Amino acid sequence: MAKVVLKGICKRFGDVEAVKDINLEIQDQEFLVMVGPSGCGKTTTLRMIAGLEEISEGKIFIGDREVNDVPPKDRNIAMVFQSYALYPHMTVYENMAFGLRLSGIKKKEIDERVAEAAEVLDLRTLLHRLPKQLSGGQRQRVAVGRAIVRHPQVFLMDEPLSNLDAKLRVQMRAELQKLHRRLKTTVIYVTHDQVEAMTLGQRIAVILNGELQQAEAPLTVYDKPINRFVAGFVGSPPMNFVEGNIKQSGDDFYFEAEGLKTKILKELSEYIRDYAGKEVIFGIRPENIWEIGSSKWLKEDEKAQYEAKVDFRELMGSDTYIYVKIHNNPIVARVGSLTDVTPGSTFPLVFDLRKIHIFDPKTLKAVI
Ligand SMILES: Nc1ncnc2c1ncn2[C@@H]1O[C@H](COP(=O)(O)OP(=O)(O)OP(=O)(O)O)[C@@H](O)[C@H]1O
Numbered sequence: 001m002a003k004v005v006l007k008g009i010c011k012r013f014g015d016v017e018a019v020k021d022i023n024l025e026i027q028d029q030e031f032l033v034m035v036g037p038s039g040c041g042k043t044t045t046l047r048m049i050a051g052l053e054e055i056s057e058g059k060i061f062i063g064d065r066e067v068n069d070v071p072p073k074d075r076n077i078a079m080v081f082q083s084y085a086l087y088p089h090m091t092v093y094e095n096m097a098f099g100l101r102l103s104g105i106k107k108k109e110i111d112e113r114v115a116e117a118a119e120v121l122d123l124r125t126l127l128h129r130l131p132k133q134l135s136g137g138q139r140q141r142v143a144v145g146r147a148i149v150r151h152p153q154v155f156l157m158d159e160p161l162s163n164l165d166a167k168l169r170v171q172m173r174a175e176l177q178k179l180h181r182r183l184k185t186t187v188i189y190v191t192h193d194q195v196e197a198m199t200l201g202q203r204i205a206v207i208l209n210g211e212l213q214q215a216e217a218p219l220t221v222y223d224k225p226i227n228r229f230v231a232g233f234v235g236s237p238p239m240n241f242v243e244g245n246i247k248q249s250g251d252d253f254y255f256e257a258e259g260l261k262t263k264i265l266k267e268l269s270e271y272i273r274d275y276a277g278k279e280v281i282f283g284i285r286p287e288n289i290w291e292i293g294s295s296k297w298l299k300e301d302e303k304a305q306y307e308a309k310v311d312f313r314e315l316m317g318s319d320t321y322i323y324v325k326i327h328n329n330p331i332v333a334r335v336g337s338l339t340d341v342t343p344g345s346t347f348p349l350v351f352d353l354r355k356i357h358i359f360d361p362k363t364l365k366a367v368i
């Protein structure tokens with residue numbers, strides 16, 4: 001068990017700057033998820049931690065030891081990849097035992113470790129099977145088992161669930177969490193799927209273009225995104241954004257765009273004061289927009305009502321997403337199971353003013 005520290009990590013492939021000055025401390029026994037769009041540098045970062053990729057700049061520590069020059073096999077880590085890469089001609093047992101045998105570990109100890117992993121992963125009855133005789137989820141468990149038997153200090157996982165169908169993925173997510181609680185090991189888990197990140201991570205590190213944007217608890221990232229990118233990346237359907245201006249009237253501040261005037265709550269005035277008369281980007285999540293009948297619990301000064309013209313709707317069963325225009329601004333609202341909203345109709349919607357976000361259009365940083 002160990003913490004992992006990344007200090008000013010950079011990776012250049014010729015002209016490509018894949019990873020730019022990442023500083024991040026992953027605590028002992030923490031489950032940290034790195035998330036970001038395709039090509040943002042997640043795999044490269046993980047491979048540098050594993051020692052499979054040379055570091056262009058910076059230092060990596062595992063435990064208290066700097067590992068820049070430590071070869072992968074001596075870093076005490078185990079990696080699980082998206083392609084499980086099981087040996088097709090070896091049984092489940094042999095797949096798990098193989099690496100240990102190469103390390104010169106005695107047969108008795110290998111047997112014990114494989115039995116332990118098989119127990120944890122519910123693979124006991126499958127030890128004699130070949131990979132082709134397993135389901136996708138079972139193969140995935142063997143790949144994890146192969147990592148577990150090494151008793152690593154740190155697990156590195158690169159999109160290990162992306163080959164599974166949606167239902168199995170949800171099931172394996174729960175199993176990985178249980179496994180983490182049981183093994184009490186540090187886990188660094190990479191995914192481009194923000195839902196997976198939100199549900200798995202004790203902390204999530206959002207990366208864009210090789211740069212770390214924000215590393216905090218999932219709900220903190222969700223409620224207080226540090227910038228417009230994080231705000232738009234986490235959450236589905238994504239946050240709505242509208243460009244406009246801040247107007248001051250006496251002591252009150254408003255966000256104004258065409259056909260959309262929103263009061264900024266008094267307690268937030270101090271953050272917005274410097275933006276009076278300036279352009280900003282306004283943001284609100286679909287679930288913070290209500291149909292009028294369900295908004296009664298909001299206090300009068302905490303809500304703003306608009307006429308919305310319905311473009312289309314998506315019935316999700318438990319919720320309905322309605323895609324509307326408030327004047328020319330496209331907005332998505334997630335409302336209860338409304339079925340009588342038809343395209344072309346107009347419809348009053350209520351914004352929860354306690355839940356709005358304002359971003360600086362130049363730096364894209366969150367102001368509120
Ligand atoms: N060996 C390489 N040579 C040159 N460029 C590379 C190499 N490996 C990765 N890159 C580039 O570095 C950037 C980061 O790649 P990386 O594989 O780390 O992204 P990722 O976040 O894991 O993406 P994905 O979600 O698609 O797996 C990309 O622009 C990629 O094209």
Ligand SMILES: [Mg+2]
Pocket residue numbers: 042043044158
């Ligand atoms: Mg990758």
